[in-house]
Amino acid sequence: MINEQVVKMKIYHILILATISIFLSSMIKAQSYEEKRYIQQNTEENIEEVSIQSESIGVIIDVATNYARQQIPEHIFVESLTGTLLNDVFSFPKCSNELEAFTSGSFRLSRQFAIGVRCNSPSWKIYVPIKAELLTEVIVANKTILKNEVIEQHHLNKEIKPYKGSYQRYISSIKDIVGKIAKRNIGAGKMIRASQLKTNYLVKKKQQVMIIASNERFQVQMKGIALNHGHKNDIIKVRNSSSNKIVEAVIIKPGKVKVNF
Numbered sequence: 001m002i003n004e005q006v007v008k009m010k011i012y013h014i015l016i017l018a019t020i021s022i023f024l025s026s027m028i029k030a031q032s033y034e035e036k037r038y039i040q041q042n043t044e045e046n047i048e049e050v051s052i053q054s055e056s057i058g059v060i061i062d063v064a065t066n067y068a069r070q071q072i073p074e075h076i077f078v079e080s081l082t083g084t085l086l087n088d089v090f091s092f093p094k095c096s097n098e099l100e101a102f103t104s105g106s107f108r109l110s111r112q113f114a115i116g117v118r119c120n121s122p123s124w125k126i127y128v129p130i131k132a133e134l135l136t137e138v139i140v141a142n143k144t145i146l147k148n149e150v151i152e153q154h155h156l157n158k159e160i161k162p163y164k165g166s167y168q169r170y171i172s173s174i175k176d177i178v179g180k181i182a183k184r185n186i187g188a189g190k191m192i193r194a195s196q197l198k199t200n201y202l203v204k205k206k207q208q209v210m211i212i213a214s215n216e217r218f219q220v221q222m223k224g225i226a227l228n229h230g231h232k233n234d235i236i237k238v239r240n241s242s243s244n245k246i247v248e249a250v251i252i253k254p255g256k257v258k259v260n261f
Contacts, residue, residue, distance in 0.1 A: 054094060055092040055093065055099075060085060061085060061128055063100075063101050064116075065083050065115075066101070068113070068130055071103075073109075076135070077134065077135040079133035080133040081130055082132075083130045084131075085126070093122045093124065095120075095121070099118070100119075100120070101117050102116045104116065109134075110132075111163070112131055113130055114128060116128075132163075133162075134162070135161065137158055138158070138159060139156050139177060140159050140189055140192065141155060141156065141189065142154075142155065142157045142189075143155060146185055151179070158174070171192055180197040181198050181199070182196060199229070201229045202254045203236060203251050204226065207255065208223060208255075209223075209225070211238055211258075212258045213258075214258070214259075222240060224238040224240050226257070227239060231251065232252070233251060234251050235249070236251060236257065237249075238257055
């Protein structure tokens with residue numbers, strides 16, 4: 001009888017100890033959860049506070065790309081401008097005034113360049129690398145143009161080509177090509193550059209010309225030497241071969257100039 005009571009008491013004590021253990025374990029877990037929740041909440045608040053106080057990388061890139069777009073000439077077509085700054089590398093205090101874009105020296109267009117962005121208060125600046133996908137209109141020969149051939153409008157076509165940063169050497173207007181002479185053969189489909197052309201003057205410097213001097217009553221012709229190049233209706237200086245006198249004359253035809261009395 002006594003043994004049964006002893007066993008029951010031991011079982012009772014074991015149950016009490018188990019209950020206390022479970023209770024304490026629950027308290028520890030609850031405390032741990034609350035601590036973790038507190039840390040998480042404070043971390044989120046800190047992140048939010050940092051993001052509020054930091055300037056947006058996206059805004060910085062937009063300021064740079066918008067400025068770049070304004071610098072690109074009208075004859076260059078923009079397919080895309082992509083600026084890049086790494087969020088995990090760059091962080092800047094929130095600017096209290098408007099961000100300002102700038103370039104170091106004169107803007108030089110290419111397929112890759114950098115635009116500066118700065119803040120006056122607080123003071124900081126960063127250069128944003130920009131990759132540009134650009135197109136431009138160029139003039140190409142639609143047939144082979146031979147050396148010393150006078151270029152006419154039917155020799156030419158306009159085409160859109162990727163911009164490679166060197167098309168300032170090429171010509172984008174047909175009127176700037178028509179009437180000029182090819183210095184060398186230009187293949188069909190090739191872009192035409194200024195270096196491939198020479199001016200087709202009606203009168204060239206040191207060329208012998210016929211001077212026509214006239215008024216309402218008479219006309220006289222004499223030989224002379226042109227002292228300047230010139231196109232039709234240009235006024236150039238001509239030396240009279242007979243008298244060595246220099247006169248100003250208007251170019252009227254190839255090899256002919258006119259002086260009015």
